[in-house]
Amino acid sequence: MRDAAELPSVGDADIAAVASLLADPARCSVLLALDDGRALPASVLADEAGVSRPTASSHLAKLTAAGLLRVEAHGRHRYYRLAGPHVAELLENLVRLSPPRPVRSLREGTRAARLRAARTCYDHLAGRLGVAVMGSLLDRGALIGGDGRYDPDRDVHDSLSNVGHDVRYELTGAGRDFLNGLGVVLPTGGRPLIRYCVDWTEQRHHLGGGIGRALLDRFLSAGWLARTARGRAVTVTAAGQAVLADSFAIDW
Known part of the structure; x- marks a missing residue:
């Protein structure tokens, strides 16, 4: 028998510790509000979660201590954002496994429709727009x-609970020229250039990875897309409609 001093100091992963944090609807609302990659103040997050500011501060402290959020100080103000893409990936996986919430008001219905039409999935496009852009590139x-296409019968590992790795997409030379012509600045190192997610509303693939982020950055900086004041939905501007029609053959 091994001496107690020789035993490891930690055991298996404590999934319940994270799961208990995600069991609270208000904390989930906070995390989803930050799933567009932005940093938001506690006051906005309190409104998103429908709780008081002291209650929101308590939730934010717990999420930060657990490593799901990080806090940034700007003068006297504190802003919160997801701790990294690994947290966004966790959220997207949970979204795919979770049943939809019923819509109980016109406001909720309008918000749900906007999310399905065009939204961000952490740092890339999702929804009908994200799927359409990837389809156009293909x-x-x-x-x-x-x-x-998401096809569980064909792609055994291409599941709704899995961020896509199994379909091997590649960027062609013509594709690189096309993106350069649009002013999309492709990353040169670090994260994978191409990844995909199975879009939870469209049941098709949308483009992530370095290209996905570069496309979203270009659409926002060029004014082709505009973020909404709150939430992950984005709106296509008149200039964006023209670019989608002329360059992507998408009638938005």
């Missing part, structure tokens, strides 16, 4: 390796 041969 149609024009900018991406190859798959068809953008």
Whole structure:
């Protein structure tokens, strides 16, 4: 028998510790509000969660201590954001496994419709717009390796609970030229250039990875998309509608 001093100091992962944090609806609302990659103050997050500011501060402290959030100080103000893409990936996986909440008001219905139309999935486009952009890149041969469809019978590992790794998409030379022509600045190192998610509303693939982020950055900086004041929904501007029609053959 091994001496107690020789035993490891830690055991298996304590999933329950994280699960208990996510069991609270208000904390989940806070995390989803931050799933667009932005940093938001506690007052906004309190409104998103429908709780008082002291209650929100307590939730934020617990989420920060657990490593799910990080806090940034700007003068006297404190802003919170997701601790990194690994937390966003956790949230997206949970979203795919979770049943939809019933819509009980016109406001909730309008918000749900906007999320389904066009939203951010941490740092890339999702919803009908994200799926349409990826579909356009596949149609024009900018991406190859798959068809953008989620098919559980064909792709055993391409599941709704899995951020996509199994369909091997590649960027072609023509695709690189196309993106450069749009002013999209492709990353040169670090994260994978191409990843995909199975979009939870559209049941198809949308583009993540370095290209996904670069596309979203370009759409926002060029004024083709505009973020809403709160939440993950984005709106397509008149200039964006023209670019989508002319460059992506998307009638928005």
